[in-house]
């Protein structure tokens with residue numbers, strides 16, 4: 001029996017511990033070796049029975065999120081309804097806390113949250129693994145947002161293998177006052193490779209591989225070793241597009257972070273801290289530096305979307 005009352009889910013952000021970008025494929029996506037970690041910053045997604053599909057958004061950056069059928073959460077509800085033969089008769093409300101176009105997979109979190117909320121509302125008995133596999137058509141990051149935890153993502157990021165984490169890792173995220181478009185950053189990386197006369201197509205480049213050093217450090221629960229293994233191939237091109245990011249990275253590193261890096265395609269920067277106390281200190285220093293608009297102190301791994 002479908003539920004008659006609202007279902008609310010909180011859905012986490014992600015950080016990429018390794019983002020190795022291989023060649024451009026004919027379908028317009030890049031081959032990746034993408035190591036994901038779900039972290040404790042969340043959007044909330046509420047699904048309420050209704051006589052048609054509708055969507056509203058509130059919270060930070062809500063004015064930059066579409067409320068029509070292009071919203072990833074609305075697309076998720078339509079996809080699940082089609083898959084299960086249900087009618088997408090649901091009112092979805094998203095409360096944004098995650099940065100929009102921030103490289104933390106906020107939109108993917110909203111899609112994952114909508115899938116989990118609608119699955120519960122319509123009482124479909126679809127497993128989390130099925131939701132993850134279904135969700136790949138919504139976006140490359142959405143399957144990870146459905147599963148959470150830590151995982152290696154191959155292909156365009158959607159082919160997931162769960163990873164062991166030997167510890168909870170503490171992070172500070174510096175939210176920028178601007179966003180960066182994911183396709184624009186990937187395209188800038190391709191242009192850079194072409195201008196440098198480097199190979200840039202999947203036909204001419206090897207498939208990127210996960211770093212054994214990173215996976216060992218992650219499993220060992222050693223933040224110092226993890227810090228030494230973090231990498232993001234898109235950091236230099238994104239920093240060239242938004243030079244202010246270099247100032248934020250410098251400020252976080254100077255305040256005692258074990259490492260600082262761009263989150264995905266940005267514009268958020270992430271700083272790994274030795275422990276929870278160090279994370280609070282780094283967040284204070286980052287705000288005092290004036291190089292970001294806000295900070296998020298978070299830890300990971302955390303599970304995927306959870307019913308509240």
Ligand SMILES: C[C@@](CO)(OP(=O)(O)O)[C@H](O)COP(=O)(O)OP(=O)(O)OC[C@H]1O[C@@H](n2ccc(N)nc2=O)[C@H](O)[C@@H]1O
Pocket residue numbers: 016019028029030031032034102103104105106108138139140141142155156157182183186263264265266
């Ligand atoms: C860079 C990453 C790292 O996790 O995250 P963000 O920084 O955006 O959060 C992802 O690759 C983003 O995944 P996602 O945001 O789901 O992207 P999608 O909707 O699948 O694709 C949007 C566009 O990004 C580019 N794209 C995406 C994934 C990929 N492997 N190669 C690409 O070239 C393509 O131009 C594509 O049209």
Ligand SMILES: Nc1ncnc2c1ncn2[C@@H]1O[C@H](COP(=O)(O)OP(=O)(O)O)[C@@H](O)[C@H]1O
Pocket residue numbers: 064065066070071072073094099100101102103104105106107108110111180182264265266267
């Ligand atoms: N539910 C959603 N939340 C945020 N952005 C969304 C959503 N649905 C669609 N979008 C669009 O996707 C773009 C990327 O959003 P987001 O997922 O926040 O960033 P990123 O891909 O950098 O992690 C936004 O600029 C917005 O236009």
